[in-house]
Amino acid sequence: MGRASEKVQPGMSIRSVPEAVRKHAVAGGHQGWLEQLPALVAELEREWSITVGRSYDGGNEAFVADASLSDGSGAVLKVLIPRDDDSARNEITVLRLADGDGCARLLRFDLSRGAMLIERLGARLGESGLPAPRRREILCAAAERLWRLVPDSPLPTGAEKGRWLIGFITRTWEQLDRPCSKEAVAYAVDSAERRIAAHDDASSVLVHGDIHEWNALKADHGYKLIDPDGLLAEPEYDLGVIMRQDPIDPADPPASARGLAHRTGLDETATWEWAAVERLSSGLWCTRLELQPLGRDLLRTADAVAQLGM
Numbered sequence: 001m002g003r004a005s006e007k008v009q010p011g012m013s014i015r016s017v018p019e020a021v022r023k024h025a026v027a028g029g030h031q032g033w034l035e036q037l038p039a040l041v042a043e044l045e046r047e048w049s050i051t052v053g054r055s056y057d058g059g060n061e062a063f064v065a066d067a068s069l070s071d072g073s074g075a076v077l078k079v080l081i082p083r084d085d086d087s088a089r090n091e092i093t094v095l096r097l098a099d100g101d102g103c104a105r106l107l108r109f110d111l112s113r114g115a116m117l118i119e120r121l122g123a124r125l126g127e128s129g130l131p132a133p134r135r136r137e138i139l140c141a142a143a144e145r146l147w148r149l150v151p152d153s154p155l156p157t158g159a160e161k162g163r164w165l166i167g168f169i170t171r172t173w174e175q176l177d178r179p180c181s182k183e184a185v186a187y188a189v190d191s192a193e194r195r196i197a198a199h200d201d202a203s204s205v206l207v208h209g210d211i212h213e214w215n216a217l218k219a220d221h222g223y224k225l226i227d228p229d230g231l232l233a234e235p236e237y238d239l240g241v242i243m244r245q246d247p248i249d250p251a252d253p254p255a256s257a258r259g260l261a262h263r264t265g266l267d268e269t270a271t272w273e274w275a276a277v278e279r280l281s282s283g284l285w286c287t288r289l290e291l292q293p294l295g296r297d298l299l300r301t302a303d304a305v306a307q308l309g310m
Contacts, residue, residue, distance in 0.1 A: 016055045017034065017037060017055065017063055018055065018056070018057040018059070018060075018063075019057075020057070020059065020060035021059065021060055021061075021062070021063055021081070022034060023060070024060040024061060024081060025081050028081060028082075028083075030081055030082055033081060033082055037063060037079065040079065040113060040115075041063075041065075041077070041079070044077065044079075044110070044113075044115055044117075048108050048117055049069070049070040050067045050068060050069055050070070050075065050077065050117065051067065051068045052065050052066070052067050052077055053065060053066040053067065053068065054066045061080060061081055062078050062079060062080045062081060062114075063077075063078070063079045063081075064076060064077070064078050064079075065077050066120070067117060067120075069107075074120035075107055075117050075118060075119060075120050076104075076117070076118045076119070076120050076121075077115070077116070077117055077118075078115070078116045078117075078118060079113070079114055079115045079116075080114035080115075081114075082114060086156075087229070088111060088114040089111060089154070090155055090156070090228075090229060090230035091116070091227070091228055091229070091230060092106065092109050092111060092116060093153060093154065093155055093230055094146075094155070094206065094208070094228040094229075094230040095109075095116070095118070095228065096109075097148070097150050097153065097206055098146055098206070098228075100119070100224075101145050101146070102142050102143070102144075102145030102146030102147075102208075102224065102225060103146055103208070103224055103225045103226065103228060104118045104119050104121055104217070104224050104225070104226050105118065105119040106118055107119060118226070121217035121218060121219055121224055121226070122217055122218030122219065123217065123218050124213065124214050124215075124216065124217055124218075125138055125139070125213040125214070125216040125217070125218075125223055126212075126213035126214045126216075128218075135213050136242065136259075136260070136263075137263070138216060138222065138223050139211055139212070139213065139216055139223075139242050140239075140242070140260065140263050140264055141222060141223075142211070142216055142222070142223050142224060142225050143207075143208060143211055143225075143235070143238045143239075143242070143264075144264060146206060146207070146208055146225065146228075147205040147206060147207065147235045147238075148205055148206050149204075149205055149206075150205075150206045150232065151201075151202075153206065153232060155206070155230045155231055155232050156230075156231055156232070157199060157201065157204060157231065157232050157233060158195065158196075158199050158204060158207075158231055158232065158233025158234055158237055159195075159196045159199035159233075161209075161231055161233065161237075162192045162193070162195050162196040162199070162277070163192075163196060165192050165277050165278075165281050166189050166192050166193070168281055168284070169185060169188055169189060169192075169277075169280055169281050169284060170185065170189065172281075172284040172285075172288060173185050173284060175288075176284060176287055176288060179283075179284070179287055179295075179299055180280070180283065180284075180299040180300075180302055180303050181303050181306060183303070183306040183307065184280055184299070184302040184303045184305070184306040185280065186306070187276060187302075187305065187306040188276050188277050188279075188280040188281070188302065191272075191273035191274070191276040191277050192273075192277045194273055195234070195237075195270065195273055195274060195277070198234070198270065199233070199234070200234075201232070203234070204232040204233050204234060205232070205233070205234075205235055206230070206231075206232065207230075207231045207232075207233050207234075207235060207237050207238045208225055208228045208229065208230070208238055208241075209228060209229030209230055209231050209237065209238070209241065210227060210228065210229045210241060211225060211238050211241050211242050212241065212242070212245070215227050234267075234270055235264070235266055236261075236266050236267055236270035236271045236274055237274050239257075239260045239261070239264065239266060239271040239274070239275075240270075240271055240272075240273070240274025240275035240276075240277065240278050241274070241275075241278050242260060243256040243257060243260055243271065243275045244275050244278040244279040244282055244298070245279075245294075245297075245298065246275075247301065248301055248304055248305060248308070250304075250308070253305065253308050254268060254272055256275075257269075257271040257272035257275060276302070276305060279298050279301060279302050279305070280298070280299070280302040282298055283295050283296075283297075283298030283299035283301075283302055284299070286298060287299065
């Protein structure tokens with residue numbers, strides 16, 4: 001799940017690191033990274049000829065701040081909290097492959113330090129006040145610009161992500177003392193297994209993996225996406241993420257999936273099944289992080305879907 005808001009904080013010092021980022025770093029055993037962050041930012045300022053200004057609040061996995069280039073133009077510096085997985089490499093890979101088309105343009109990067117310099121964009125789609133159908137169209141349009149064949153990419157596949165999601169769902173459901181029905185878990189796992197079986201390397205495209213209205217920012221022409229997870233998968237994966245928070249109409253449960261599939265010319269069933277997997281996994285994730293009532297709402301919808309027997 002992405003950031004819910006982003007507020008500007010003045011200055012760059014260890015005290016200006018947002019509290020959520022500080023807590024996340026400490027909880028992950030990265031107190032040293034936190035203490036070294038001001039020096040790291042100063043190094044990047046010298047090496048990349050930038051001036052770092054105001055930091056942004058609202059996220060928890062990276063230090064993000066305004067930056068000015070030597071020519072006075074604006075950018076954004078992002079420094080990820082160290083992780084044991086390939087998330088930094090995957091994000092950089094997606095931004096490089098997109099090259100500003102569908103995603104924010106990557107200006108500079110240093111994988112070893114988890115640092116990226118990215119073009120500065122405008123307000124988030126979630127703050128636009130646009131009606132929900134229009135926001136949906138914007139997210140689909142950005143996703144369609146990103147989707148492309150990249151057969152030699154080192155990104156994980158949709159099948160690998162599906163297997164990871166099955167493990168996360170079953171493990172976290174038990175750890176959280178079963179916060180939703182076993183039928184909801186069974187339905188999500190079955191849906192993931194069907195998507196794994198349907199995976200095809202030859203037709204898989206570059207997908208973002210976490211498209212929502214807080215990860216879409218205003219650009220000169222339309223909106224661009226930020227914070228990609230990065231997968232090689234069927235494009236319906238992104239559609240499933242887009243619809244995971246949609247309420248389910250008991251009179252016409254697949255309405256959202258049908259609408260997205262019609263809008264993009266893709267498969268309704270694949271969209272519906274990825275949404276089921278993403279809805280439950282996100283509900284468990286939010287519950288684990290005590291992000292309520294969002295977690296409860298997602299799990300409640302997952303229960304309803306399982307009861308409908310779709």
